[in-house]
Amino acid sequence: MVENREKFAVLTCYDATFAAVLENAGVDVLLVGDSLGNVLHGSDTTLAVTPEDMIYHTRCVAHGSNKALIITDMPFGSYQISPAQAFEHAARIIAAGAQMVKIEGGRIMADTIQFLSQRGIPVCAHIGLTPQSVHQLGGYKLQGNTEKSAKQLLDDAKALEKSGASLLVMEMVPAKLAKKITQALSIPTIGIGAGPDCSGQVLVLHDMLGLSQGKKPRFVKDFMPGAKNVPEAVANYVQAVKTGQFPAKEHEF
Numbered sequence: 509m510v511e512n513r514e515k516f517a518v519l520t521c522y523d524a525t526f527a528a529v530l531e532n533a534g535v536d537v538l539l540v541g542d543s544l545g546n547v548l549h550g551s552d553t554t555l556a557v558t559p560e561d562m563i564y565h566t567r568c569v570a571h572g573s574n575k576a577l578i579i580t581d582m583p584f585g586s587y588q589i590s591p592a593q594a595f596e597h598a599a600r601i602i603a604a605g606a607q608m609v610k611i612e613g614g615r616i617m618a619d620t621i622q623f624l625s626q627r628g629i630p631v632c633a634h635i636g637l638t639p640q641s642v643h644q645l646g647g648y649k650l651q652g653n654t655e656k657s658a659k660q661l662l663d664d665a666k667a668l669e670k671s672g673a674s675l676l677v678m679e680m681v682p683a684k685l686a687k688k689i690t691q692a693l694s695i696p697t698i699g700i701g702a703g704p705d706c707s708g709q710v711l712v713l714h715d716m717l718g719l720s721q722g723k724k725p726r727f728v729k730d731f732m733p734g735a736k737n738v739p740e741a742v743a744n745y746v747q748a749v750k751t752g753q754f755p756a757k758e759h760e761f
């Protein structure tokens with residue numbers, strides 16, 4: 509993606525009230541993330557989230573917003589079987605009010621992304637730490653930190669762009685690799701724990717409001733200190749992303 513464009517700010521969002529607050533504070537993209545399994549349901553993983561959950565929360569967010577782009581995660585088990593299975597669930601998510609769906613996985617998902625995008629459904633790809641594969645990855649760990657895995661991620665990113673992906677999320681990858689991948693693509697990238705050189709940044713809403721329990725990942729910043737209320741904290745996040753102040757060195761790998 510071209511370097512000198514203003515960075516865009518993304519937050520996860522699960523309901524109508526926050527949709528309006530985030531949009532009014534300048535958030536460009538609302539991501540209805542399957543992280544709702546963690547922050548709304550109290551699960552340790554995103555694996556138990558259902559298509560019905562994602563459809564319900566997409567409808568809530570769509571009712572509260574009128575200009576932000578709404579991207580909804582396809583939940584675990586709703587797209588891995590076949591492109592046809594993915595289309596059936598994606599169509600229900602789009603009907604609920606999302607403009608794009610997000611799919612975790614590298615080149616193995618290229619056929620599915622091509623199937624959806626050629627049939628009118630824009631797709632955001634997601635590589636690096638893909639939380640739906642937590643049991644295979646052995647935890648929520650940094651990805652692409654060896655020469656071989658870095659090359660694989662770069663090749664995945666190129667394959668996903670070629671298959672018709674409109675956007676690419678990179679989660680927990682070294683900042684240097686995220687920069688290289690962003691420069692190698694013509695579609696915008698969205699980073700979380702991927703350094704400052706992606707086209708946009710995303711955080712889980714509850715994390716940036718300092719509400720999440722337990723150990724906080726390195727890439728999280730609480731924007732409540734220094735803000736007089738929630739809308740101001742969100743506006744400060746948007747400003748920090750757009751001016752390149754967030755993420756700082758302490759948030760990257």
Ligand SMILES: Nc1nc(=O)c2c([nH]1)NC[C@@H]1CN(c3ccc(C(=O)N[C@@H](CCC(=O)O)C(=O)O)cc3)CN21
Nearest residue numbers: 543546547554639648649650712715720724725726727
């Ligand atoms: N509230 C919340 N925030 C998230 O960012 C998030 C979710 N939930 N649920 C789905 C996934 C899971 N994610 C996670 C969860 C834990 C770490 C974590 O513990 N990271 C540590 C350890 C790194 C390591 O062991 O290498 C870190 O210091 O960043 C990172 C991402 C990101 N996503």
Ligand SMILES: CC(C)C(=O)C(=O)O
Nearest residue numbers: 520541542543581677
């Ligand atoms: C953190 C983002 C990228 C996500 O997938 C989610 O919130 O589920």
Ligand SMILES: [Mg+2]
Nearest residue numbers: 541542543581
């Ligand atoms: Mg997700």
